[in-house]
Amino acid sequence: MMQVNVTGGTIGQEELDAYVARAGQKYPIGTVQAMDIHVDGDFVDLKYHLAPRPFSRIRRITGYLVGDMSHWNDAKAAEEKDRVKHI
Numbered sequence: 001m002m003q004v005n006v007t008g009g010t011i012g013q014e015e016l017d018a019y020v021a022r023a024g025q026k027y028p029i030g031t032v033q034a035m036d037i038h039v040d041g042d043f044v045d046l047k048y049h050l051a052p053r054p055f056s057r058i059r060r061i062t063g064y065l066v067g068d069m070s071h072w073n074d075a076k077a078a079e080e081k082d083r084v085k086h087i
Contacts, residue, residue, distance in 0.1 A: 002032050009039030023048060 002023070004016065016037070023032045027050065034049040056067045061080050069077055
């Protein structure tokens with residue numbers, strides 16, 4: 001269950017449930033960890049706190065898109081080692 005913080009005023013349970021449902025439609029299940037709702041008169045500001053996602057870097061090395069070189073054979077690894085790196 002996500003944590004919901006309401007500041008600047010109060011909102012009804014039905015409206016709160018609608019904002020939580022909107023977060024569920026906008027982001028995959030389990031992505032939103034918390035939500036801040038700031039009430040400003042007739043308007044509200046929504047701020048979502050998302051769970052961190054793992055990031056894997058993909059690079060183009062010697063003509064191949066790779067995340068890592070763990071599956072490369074010795075010849076391809078040597079080719080990568082010998083190439084000129086432009087910084």
